[in-house]
Amino acid sequence: MKITLIYPAVGRKEGKSYVKAWQMQPLSMAVLASLMPPDVETCFYDDRMEAIPYDDSTDLVVISVETFTALRSYAIAAEFRQRGVTVVMGGYHATLIPEEVQEHADAIVIGDAEPVWSQLLADARSGRLKPVYDGRGRRELGNVRPDRRIFAGRPYQNITLVEYARGCNFKCDFCSITAVHGAAQNHRPARDVAEEMEQTGSQRFFIVDDNIVSQPGKARELCRELQPLNISWVGQASIHVANDDDLLAAMVASGCRGVLIGMESINAANLKAMGKDWNTAHATYEASLRQFRKHGLAVYGTFVFGYDEDDWAVIKQSVDFAREHQLFLAAFNHLVPFPGTPLYRRLLAEGRLLQEKWWLEPSGRVGDVVFNPKKMTPAELEAGCLWARREFYGWSSIFGRLFDREANASSATMLGVYLGLNLGSHFDIDLRQGLQLGLAPNHQVKRHGKVRVHARHGG
Numbered sequence: 001m002k003i004t005l006i007y008p009a010v011g012r013k014e015g016k017s018y019v020k021a022w023q024m025q026p027l028s029m030a031v032l033a034s035l036m037p038p039d040v041e042t043c044f045y046d047d048r049m050e051a052i053p054y055d056d057s058t059d060l061v062v063i064s065v066e067t068f069t070a071l072r073s074y075a076i077a078a079e080f081r082q083r084g085v086t087v088v089m090g091g092y093h094a095t096l097i098p099e100e101v102q103e104h105a106d107a108i109v110i111g112d113a114e115p116v117w118s119q120l121l122a123d124a125r126s127g128r129l130k131p132v133y134d135g136r137g138r139r140e141l142g143n144v145r146p147d148r149r150i151f152a153g154r155p156y157q158n159i160t161l162v163e164y165a166r167g168c169n170f171k172c173d174f175c176s177i178t179a180v181h182g183a184a185q186n187h188r189p190a191r192d193v194a195e196e197m198e199q200t201g202s203q204r205f206f207i208v209d210d211n212i213v214s215q216p217g218k219a220r221e222l223c224r225e226l227q228p229l230n231i232s233w234v235g236q237a238s239i240h241v242a243n244d245d246d247l248l249a250a251m252v253a254s255g256c257r258g259v260l261i262g263m264e265s266i267n268a269a270n271l272k273a274m275g276k277d278w279n280t281a282h283a284t285y286e287a288s289l290r291q292f293r294k295h296g297l298a299v300y301g302t303f304v305f306g307y308d309e310d311d312w313a314v315i316k317q318s319v320d321f322a323r324e325h326q327l328f329l330a331a332f333n334h335l336v337p338f339p340g341t342p343l344y345r346r347l348l349a350e351g352r353l354l355q356e357k358w359w360l361e362p363s364g365r366v367g368d369v370v371f372n373p374k375k376m377t378p379a380e381l382e383a384g385c386l387w388a389r390r391e392f393y394g395w396s397s398i399f400g401r402l403f404d405r406e407a408n409a410s411s412a413t414m415l416g417v418y419l420g421l422n423l424g425s426h427f428d429i430d431l432r433q434g435l436q437l438g439l440a441p442n443h444q445v446k447r448h449g450k451v452r453v454h455a456r457h458g459g
């Protein structure tokens with residue numbers, strides 16, 4: 001049996017090549033590859049960096065679908081199904097809105113693949129695929145070792161992705177993670193994670209967990225296992241960890257160099273509306289940031305604009321705040337109503353969505369605001385986010401944040417990483433803005449001495 005795994009692209013700008021910056025290994029594909037029995041031949045194509053050979057023979061195609069890649073995923077699925085190939089779809093979008101994804105696939109996986117994969121393969125072999133395989137539920141993730149051999153030869157970023165847990169115990173109203181995992185978190189055994197990290201031979205890791213400190217006891221377990229490895233890692237954490245000196249110290253001792261913190265808003269009413277007022281319930285942002293700095297941790301702060309109190313003043317204050325507090329990196333994005341989230345249902349009920357299924361609009365672009373904000377127009381909000389990125393990654397801001405000896409420039413290595421990431425962000429601000437959703441990448445593929453170009457419009 002031959003199975004083809006596909007990780008789809010978002011889209012590209014008309015007349016331009018696909019954006020190549022910041023491409024990390026899609027870990028979920030390596031997890032799937034590791035679930036294949038020895039008699040299955042597994043092929044993998046990363047649509048972001050190579051052409052998909054639709055005419056190669058394969059028994060089953062598996063596509064991981066995110067909301068932003070839905071249009072492109074459906075176009076890829078249609079190509080294979082036209083050729084009589086069976087298509088299975090999974091990923092976040094399949095869990096968020098299964099009835100839509102089902103229209104484009106022979107079978108879908110809702111939730112995690114691991115609990116249902118062997119049954120799905122058995123059914124595929126016997127030609128009796130069921131329409132839906134449901135892998136949701138509380139359980140230990142078990143000792144799945146991602147098969148990273150599928151990534152060989154591709155120019156991914158030089159950082160190894162690893163997973164300890166899926167989900168998060170909080171319930172922020174915009175968050176698709178909670179919509180998928182139901183405000184719960186499933187872990188792997190910490191010892192297995194450490195063993196896997198050691199086996200990769202890498203020294204630099206991104207632990208991709210949605211919130212690594214959602215369960216502080218579990219975070220401590222992991223830190224204990226990682227401490228002897230002498231590695232560096234970064235991860236995503238909720239800000240309440242700032243109140244836990246012991247855990248911060250354990251994280252640093254285990255190699256943590258920086259944390260991505262969802263600060264979201266400096267406006268208290270916005271935080272309340274998104275169900276994240278706990279962000280400042282036990283300490284102000286200023287006090288929490290002092291804590292991270294005290295431990296030498298770099299902070300990547302993420303902000304979201306578009307809640308009902310947001311206007312130009314809030315956007316400007318947020319950028320001032322991020323500069324004043326010398327954040328290592330910052331993201332300024334507009335609110336995205338992902339299907340299946342409370343935010344989506346609320347905006348739909350209030351008649352504020354510009355398109356009900358905005359992710360399927362062939363004219364849709366990355367950066368489009370797809371709802372009516374209260375105090376700004378969609379165009380103003382889009383412009384506000386771009387302005388914020390240009391300010392934060394402007395020369396004077398990069399230079400001004402450089403002299404933070406506690407975190408950003410705490411060592412020559414940190415200084416190098418700071419400069420590399422901030423300069424990269426400076427030059428990449430406009431790269432993704434305006435990517436047309438579903439527009440197929442125009443990679444060239446060489447076969448039998450000829451050059452073929454795949455350049456179709458998705459959807």
Ligand code: SF4
Pocket residue numbers: 168169170171172175176177178210211238262
């Ligand atoms: S803390 Fe982060 S990951 Fe958890 S629900 Fe809120 S936004 Fe999602």
